[in-house]
Amino acid sequence: MRHVSALTFIGAIAAAGYGQDAGMMRADDAFVQTVVKADESGLKKLLDAGFTWTDAQGKVQTKDEVLRHPPKALITGAKDAELKSFTYRDLGDAQVNLGRAHVLRVWAKRPDGWKLIVYQELMSLEAPPTFTPGAGKECENPCKTIPFTPRNDTERQVAAAYLKLETAAHARDSASFGPMVADEFVAASSNGDKLQTKRSRMAEFDRSKDGGVAPTPLLSARMFVFGDAVLMVSEHQPDRGNPLHVTRVWVKRNGNWVETLSYQTAVSRAPR
Secondary structure: OEEOOOHHHHHHHHHOOOEOOHHHHHHHHHHHHHHHHOOHHHHHHHEEEEEEEEOOOOOEEEHHHHHHOOOOOOOOOOOOOEEEEEEEOOEEEEEEEEOOEEEEEEEEEEOOEEEEEEEEEEEOOOOOOOOOOOOOOOOHHHHOOOOOOOOOHHHHHHHHHHHHHHHHHHOOOHHHHHHHEEEEEEEEEOOOOOOEEHHHHHHHHHOOOOOOOOOOOEEEEEEEEEOOEEEEEEEEOOOOOOOEEEEEEEEEEOOEEEEEEEEEEEOOOOOO
C-alpha cells in the first residue's frame, strides 16, 4: 500500500499540535491483517465498544455482529492503494483510496491503546453525476435547524458550525465555506465520481456546481467528543435518491471548529 504523508498541510497541523501517530498506524496495519485473516480474537482487541462497520451498500453492523461474522473489506492492503492518515491527539483517521473504492477508518485513543470506532466504505460513481440529492430549494434542514439536542457546550459549538457550513455549501458561497473546513478536508460520496478537496469544492462552488455532494436533511446524529476533536456520525434523507450514512470529523483550530472530512455512503434500498 502506498503511504502518502500530508506534507501540504504539515505546517498548519504541526502548529495546531496535530500530526501523525505511529501507534495509531501500527494499530491500523494490525486491523488490516486481522480482517484479511478473519481473526476474531485479533479484531476483538482492536475494536472500540462503540464500533460500527458500514459497507459500501450502507449496511451498518455493530461490534458484536462483526465479531460473529467478520465481513470482507472493500480494500485489503492493495499495493496501488493510497493511504493518508491524520491524528488529532486522541482521535485519528486513516483514509484509503483505490480507484472508485474509498475506505475510512476512525481511531480513538483509549487507556489501553488505539481502538477502531468507525469503519466505513463507499464506491464513487463511474461518471459525473447528472443530479445531486440535496435539501431542496429552501434548505430549512440542515441550514436553519437540525433535529439534534447537544449534551454539552462542545456539541453545541460543533452543531452551530455544522449549520454554518451547510448554509455556505447550499449557497455555494466559497468565501464563507473556506474558513469552515480544514486544509486537509476531503469529501467522499456515493453520489459523486471523485474525492473533493477544500480547493476543488470551493472551485465548484464558484462554477455553481455541487459535484454530487450537497447539504441533506438530517434525521439523527451522534457526537463523540475527544477534547478538541469531535467524531460526528449521522443519518440523512435527501430530497431524492437513497438515504445517506455520514461520518464527519471536526477539530478546533484557532478557537473555531472546522470539518476535516465527510464520508457519505448511500444506503441501498432492499429490492422489492
